[in-house]
Amino acid sequence: MNEQPTTAVSTNDRPAAAGDDLLVVDNVQKYFPITRGIIFQKQIGAVQAVDGVTFSVKQGETLGIVGESGCGKSTLARCIVRLLDITAGSIQFDGRDISRLSRMAMRPMRREMTMIFQDPYASLNPRKRVGSIVGEPLEVHGLGSADEIKRRVQELLEVVGLNPEHYNRFPHEFSGGQRQRIGVARALAVNPKLIVCDEPVSALDVSVQAQILNLLKDLQDDFGLTYIFIAHDLNVVRHISDRVLVMYLGKVAEVASRDVLYKEPKHPYTGALLSAVPIPNPELGRKREPIVLEGDVPSPVNPPSACRFHPRCPRFVEGHCDVEEPQLYSFGPGHVAACHYPLERWPMTPEEMRRRGTARTETPEQALQT
Amino acid sequence: MSLLEVKDLHTSFRTDDGIVRAVEGVSFEVEKGQTLGIVGESGSGKSVTCLTIMGLNPSRNTISTGEALWKGKNLLTAKPRELREIRGSEISMIFQDPMTSLNPVHTIGRQLIEAIQLHRDLTKRAAHARARELLKAVGIPKADARMDDYPHQFSGGMRQRVMIAMALINDPDLLIADEPTTALDVTTQAQILTLMKRLQEEFGSAVLIITHDLGVVAETADDVLVMYAANVVEQASVDDLFNRPQHPYTWGLMGSLPRLEADLERLTQIPGQPPSLLRPPAGCRFHPRCPHVMEVCKTTVPPLAPSERDPAHLQACHLDQETKDREAAKLLEITMAGAG
Amino acid sequence: MFRYLVRRLLWAVLLFIVVTFVTFVIFFMAPVAPERLVCGGDQAKPQCMRAAIKRLGLNHPVYYQYGLFLKRLVLERSLGHSFTTRQDVNHIVGQAAPVTASLVLGGAILWLGIGLLVGIFSALRPRSLLDRAGMVFVLIGVSAHPVWIGLIFSYFFGYKLRNFPIHTPIAGYAHIFNAPPGQPGGVAQWAYHLILPWCTFAILFAALYARMIRANVMETMNEDFVRTARAKGAPEGRVLRSHVLRNALLPVVTMLGMDIGLALGGAIFTETVYNLPGLGNTAILAVSNYDLAVVQGVVIFATLSIIVFNLLVDVLYAWVDPRIRLT
Incomplete structure (x- = not known):
């Protein structure tokens, strides 16, 4: 099963070889303007949903993006597939800058990257049959005759573990997990290179969630897919990702390969997130003391100065963290974190967390050389 | 005498499609100061169980039988007036979605004061003071000033704190928490769980926590009930349940969980979907999805009985003890792999 | 709140102008001569009709007539007189x-x-x-x-x-x-x-x-x-x-x-x-x-x-x- 599904419509050429950067997101900003005025609306501020995010995704890998609600991860997903126009920065897909493409020029690109949404109940049109939901992207892109499309759809249904006979059923006849499978089939229909999964299992029960996660992994192995996997659940992200990016309030807090991020987090926010996850093992749970952050995530309309995490950070240093914005310091190959006072080790007790270490002072350029 | 004793509770709903048997034969006890967790997936009947105890199911199409003895008094047959006097004062409840559980057109203060004055003959001023005291206790910054704010002016985590304040305001003996952190972010969840633990020590209430999250159960509960398709399939102390799970559904749940503390290449998934409660399968409800299914499972409902190893550990499965021990050990090995 | 009210009032003025103007235009296009109505229909005297044309600005284009009407409305707070009964419209309303x-x-x-x-x-x-x-x-x-x-x-x-x-x-x-x-x-x-x-x-x-x-x-x-x-x-x-x-x-x-x-x-x-x-x-x-x-x-x-x-x-x-x- 190492081939593309063999039909008339699977004709994607794949210039990017495994290991190359398929997607490069460079300093992307997305501000939503806030306007005010009696007749003429003038802009008085902006929701800084995504503010200067940079990362890349290699062909064939899974990048997990994790963060709490309001951190901008869903906005970022919508910017990547160009459902939203970005305010600044650039997005290169397969070596091509797509951040300023017109709607028309973007159309062929929509075959290359598709999306799976969170709510399997809301993201499928209730008045359409499964066949036309999954087949629609093929029709839109004119990939095959009606017969070919039907055959392809049935094949896809089988691939995602649904009965191809259910081609003519409506979404409401399926359970939540099965609907998410339909969503996966739809995303898969046009043989995309990249699938952006926006919280694809958050609305599902644990046992069904495991089915979908396994399915996504199998599909990746079979078709060499690249995923951006967005979720708030650190367990899920850890399970599926090769590399993980932690977002806080529109900015990148930390990026590292999965094992490094979960075993040696450097950013205090990553540490707090990891420590907040309840462990389904009472013995282990009793041994540790969670690091509980104070307060709520601040508003992205008026974010805190310098390091956006400073008002909640246990190692906040007055006069430094709230004045100078931390760059992404390097902590090893592919491991960066935006913190002046990174964690020395992990795990840590709340007490150790508050005892801050020495500040990173070198410039990012120096960091990259080391 | 236990605080709450539920005996053979059944609840069904009449719907247009037929009768949905949402809870079938649930029994448990809650002791003073104890935390009992009920864990299960959506549709397992865990929420309905608690709403039945509280008498909060819509009366028109619900039939409940069995007993729910609160300090010896059966809540299912209690008069509405008696039930109202218990609700909110002796037993109180917090719900899953803090965004919708507070009335949007009344101030926080007014809703807290209402909760007090429904049960206690306090002056407006005394009630106001008590409300402020509780808001401070649940860690709401500038509690005095926030009494006159409306729910939409609070974040999700803060609203759940307000709900907790409201639930504890009359010093209840039992707090029922229905998925109290499901709608919250992890860091907020950690705040709320820590808060609940601290307040339980302070107020000494027993807690009945309902959740689908095994992690939350492991961190909060003393004893756990596992529910599947309207039935209790396993009941044990939290350590026993996690170290020696005895039911294939519990194994499935634990195996399908992605974990922070262990490396799993592939999740053990439970095949298929939970059954419809309109037409549940015969015999053991779990048999169509069970990897260990035997002929007897398809016809005979396994009773919830003490396990051979430990009489306090209840389970409802036909499998022999050796298989159960072997499977439990296997599971433990997988889930503890790489754990420090 | 104040800004909101101001904005709503401005919109109301705009709405008011549009509605009245549309009414005006519809009647302008109706196949009838207002001056004849004003002066008693078929037996209208030319002298009277000439005066009416002048008073109502009927020899001018529609926007001029409308302007005239608005001016009277705002300055004199008068809705004018009925074409048929000569009664004050303010009184009728x-x-x-x-x-x-x-x-x-x-x-x-x-x-x-x-x-x-x-x-x-x-x-x-x-x-x-x-x-x-x-x-x-x-x-x-x-x-x-x-x-x-x-x-x-x-x-x-x-x-x-x-x-x-x-x-x-x-x-x-x-x-x-x-x-x-x-x-x-x-x-x-x-x-x-x-x-x-x-x-x-x-x-x-x-x-x-x-x-x-x-x-x-x-x-x-x-x-x-x-x-x-x-x-x-x-x-x-x-x-x-x-x-x-x-x-x-x-x-x-x-x-x-x-x-x-x-x-x-x-x-x-x-x-x-x-x-x-x-x-x-x-x-x-x-x-x-x-x-x-x-x-x-x-x-x-x-x-x-x-x-x-x-x-x-x-x-x-x-x-x-x-x-x-x-x-």
Whole structure:
């Protein structure tokens, strides 16, 4: 099963070889303007949903993006597939800058990257049959005759573990997990290179969630897919990702390969997130003391100065963290974190967390050389 | 005498499609100061169980039988007036979605004061003071000033704190928490769980926590009930349940969980979907999805009985003890792999 | 709040100009010579017509005429004179407005009362006999035309039952204050004369409101915060009053503002059936006489009242719903 599904419509050429950067997101900003005025609306501020995010995704890998609600991860997903126009920065897909493409020029690109949404109940049109939901992207892109499309759809249904006979059923006849499978089939229909999964299992029960996660992994192995996997659940992200990016309030807090991020987090926010996850093992749970952050995530309309995490950070240093914005310091190959006072080790007790270490002072350029 | 004793509770709903048997034969006890967790997936009947105890199911199409003895008094047959006097004062409840559980057109203060004055003959001023005291206790910054704010002016985590304040305001003996952190972010969840633990020590209430999250159960509960398709399939102390799970559904749940503390290449998934409660399968409800299914499972409902190893550990499965021990050990090995 | 009001007022001015201008243009295109109407129709004297053309600016293009009209309206607060009767339009509207206002406001109170009663009780006992009866009433209310209802009411209450105490007048209007000599006057007579028009007028809206309120109340009963209130131990009556109704009736406030405007149009039928000298009747008469001045007067008055009602409702809404912050 190492081939593309063999039909008339699977004709994607794949210039990017495994290991190359398929997607490069460079300093992307997305501000939503806030306007005010009696007749003429003038802009008085902006929701800084995504503010200067940079990362890349290699062909064939899974990048997990994790963060709490309001951190901008869903906005970022919508910017990547160009459902939203970005305010600044650039997005290169397969070596091509797509951040300023017109709607028309973007159309062929929509075959290359598709999306799976969170709510399997809301993201499928209730008045359409499964066949036309999954087949629609093929029709839109004119990939095959009606017969070919039907055959392809049935094949896809089988691939995602649904009965191809259910081609003519409506979404409401399926359970939540099965609907998410339909969503996966739809995303898969046009043989995309990249699938952006926006919280694809958050609305599902644990046992069904495991089915979908396994399915996504199998599909990746079979078709060499690249995923951006967005979720708030650190367990899920850890399970599926090769590399993980932690977002806080529109900015990148930390990026590292999965094992490094979960075993040696450097950013205090990553540490707090990891420590907040309840462990389904009472013995282990009793041994540790969670690091509980104070307060709520601040508003992205008026974010805190310098390091956006400073008002909640246990190692906040007055006069430094709230004045100078931390760059992404390097902590090893592919491991960066935006913190002046990174964690020395992990795990840590709340007490150790508050005892801050020495500040990173070198410039990012120096960091990259080391 | 236990605080709450539920005996053979059944609840069904009449719907247009037929009768949905949402809870079938649930029994448990809650002791003073104890935390009992009920864990299960959506549709397992865990929420309905608690709403039945509280008498909060819509009366028109619900039939409940069995007993729910609160300090010896059966809540299912209690008069509405008696039930109202218990609700909110002796037993109180917090719900899953803090965004919708507070009335949007009344101030926080007014809703807290209402909760007090429904049960206690306090002056407006005394009630106001008590409300402020509780808001401070649940860690709401500038509690005095926030009494006159409306729910939409609070974040999700803060609203759940307000709900907790409201639930504890009359010093209840039992707090029922229905998925109290499901709608919250992890860091907020950690705040709320820590808060609940601290307040339980302070107020000494027993807690009945309902959740689908095994992690939350492991961190909060003393004893756990596992529910599947309207039935209790396993009941044990939290350590026993996690170290020696005895039911294939519990194994499935634990195996399908992605974990922070262990490396799993592939999740053990439970095949298929939970059954419809309109037409549940015969015999053991779990048999169509069970990897260990035997002929007897398809016809005979396994009773919830003490396990051979430990009489306090209840389970409802036909499998022999050796298989159960072997499977439990296997599971433990997988889930503890790489754990420090 | 202040900014919001200013913005709404500016919009209202714009709306006002557009509505009156459109009315103006429609009459401009009608195949009729206003100067002939003004001077008495077929026997109009040329001298009189020349004066009228000059006074009304009829030899100028439509926007000039409109400007002239606006100028008179703003500077002299005058709506001009009727083309046919030479009466002051201010006076005509002033005479007709209280009649329509009595009908619409009284009707609104009636329809709200019926709508609330039927809606809430149906919602509390869905599928009960009461609920089903209520929904039959709704079906009749939305299906039957006011003219037909009016005729049926007139037939029964005015004719068949004329020897019974419930006999009611089927035509005419009684002023509360300063009734013309020889005619009935005072509050009692006013209400007595309006009973049938009110009922006729209110049935459609009462039906619509009953249906809407029923749906809203039933939806709100399922809200989480209502369950919270019950879990606190609040008795049902309190749950309904303090938690359900306040939330369920919020949308009714908005609806009311829009519907009172709409109702001005619906009032025309009722006024016709019961021969009430209100704005509707006045407008119909004026339209059939191509009496632009009077039509324009009625349009202006109606537009202004709709604008005022909507503004009132918006302010009221912000007051009852803390989530709406007007900026």
